[in-house]
Amino acid sequence: MKLKYIEEVRAFSRFYTVFFGILDKRFLKSRFSLLETRVMHCAYTKEGILPSEIVAELNIDKGFLSRILVSLEKRKVIKRVQSKKDGRSVQMFITTLGKKEFKKLTKDSNNEVAGLLSNLSNAQCEILVRKMNEIKQLLSEG
C-alpha cells in the first residue's frame, strides 16, 4: 500500500497551505475575499460571463454568488446588464476600476510571495520552481 506516501502528501498539504496562508479568509489584506477575487478573475477573463457559469466553475451557491455580485457592483468593480438572449439572466462585465483593482491584487499577491521567497537565492528559486513543475506534471499526468 501507499499509505506512507499518502501521509506525507497530506503533511505537505498542511505545511504548504499554512506557509502560503491559503486558508486565510481575507485575500491578503485587501478589501476583497478570496472568493470575490475569483469572481473578479472570471469577469476579467470572460467578458459578459453569466452568474450560472461562475456557479458551475467555482462550485458555489447561487444565492451566495448573487450577494457577492451585488457587493462587487456596489463597489463598482463589476457591472451587470440584463442578457438579451435570456431575460432571466444577467451578463457580467468588469469595469475599468475593477481591472485596476484586479491588477493591484495580482501585484500584491506577487509581493506577498516575493516576501516568502526572499530568503532564497535565484538558484534556489530555480530549483523550487522546477520541483513544483515536476510535481504538477506527476499529479496531473501521472
Added chain:
Amino acid sequence: MKLKYIEEVRAFSRFYTVFFGILDKRFLKSRFSLLETRVMHCAYTKEGILPSEIVAELNIDKGFLSRILVSLEKRKVIKRVQSKKDGRSVQMFITTLGKKEFKKLTKDSNNEVAGLLSNLSNAQCEILVRKMNEIKQLLSEG
C-alpha cells in the same frame, strides 16, 4: 527580479489547491471543520500542547481558537487542564473518543488522497514525496 519564479509559484499554488480540493469545504462531510481537524491533529501529535503553540502553528486568532477548543471539549474530543508550569495556560489532551474520531477523519482523508494518487506507481509516489520534502525544506529553511 524573481517575477518569473513568483508567477510560477502562484500558478503552482492555484493548481495544487484545486487538485486537492483544499478550498472545497463541501467535501468535508464530517461534523468537524477543516480548522477543527487541524487543531485535533495538533492535540493528537503533541500531548499537552498549549493553545499558544497552535495559534503560532496555524496562524489563527487566539480568541477564535479559544472558542474552537470550547466546542471540541463540549463534544468530548479534547480536554483541557490548567498547566502546572504556567498558570495562565492550559494543556490540551485528545480524548479516547477524540483519537477515534481523528483516526476516522484521517482514514477518510487518506482515501481521498489515495484516489488522487491512484494513477501513480509506487516509484512515482516515491519521487513525488521526495520533491515535496525538498520543497518544504527550501521554503522553511531556505
Added chain:
DNA sequence: AATAAATAGTTGACAAAGTCAACAAAATAT
C-alpha cells in the same frame, strides 16, 4: 396556443466562521 415544467437569479432567515478589542490572571522585566 395554452399549460406545465424547468431554469436563472434574488431574497429572507438563519448558521457557521472569523475578527477585534477589552479583560483577568499569571509570569516576567525593571
Added chain:
DNA sequence: ATATTTTGTTGACTTTGTCAACTATTTATT
C-alpha cells in the same frame, strides 16, 4: 514592588456560507 508582557477568555460584531421560498422567464408538453 511595581510596571509590563503574555496567556487565554469573553462580548460584540462582521463576514461568509447554506437552504429554501419566490419571481420572472424560457422551454417542453399537450
